[in-house]
Amino acid sequence: MSAITTHVLDTALGRPAAGVPVRLERIGDTTPQSLAESVTDADGRIRELGPESLEPGSYRLVFDVAHYAAATGQDYFLSAVDISFTPTEGRAHYHVPLLLSPFACSAYRGS
Template identity: 55%
Template structure:
């Protein structure tokens, strides 16, 4: 099982490189840190987790710093996506399509 992500800046049509990303797992004690990464020049983080258990995860993207570094005002300082891992044997790819005032996501492949 693995978890990966890809961030695309829909205002430029280019990958969003340099976006700090955090992965956490929900537990009875709250959110547990799993991994931190930064998107590469292609806007990707290939492996946030090599193995994982079933449960609810969340990815948090520091999009405020990404846009600030480009001199672009944004409404969102961060974007958080929660999702379920039901089959620990599968690959979970969670893309983020980003602009300063909107975002969308989907389960990728």
């Protein structure tokens, strides 16, 4: 099982956001290191993204909102959403949902 999963919901259309490209990166003092890439499924989910565990450090999820907006014919203010986070020791899985609309977004650590 992947240490990272996500779920993107399009709150303007009231449905899952299918087809959103997402990239997992490890960030630090140098250039970000890409660890995995995937695209949300018909339910707006990515059930497997990256390694089975995360080493201590800082990470970022990058959601390609511009791609999704173009594919759905919507006019979005945001072109990408970057969520940076630092895993806590002892936690094996992180679920990071994103609520998305043309003018705003919200993210949280899910269960």
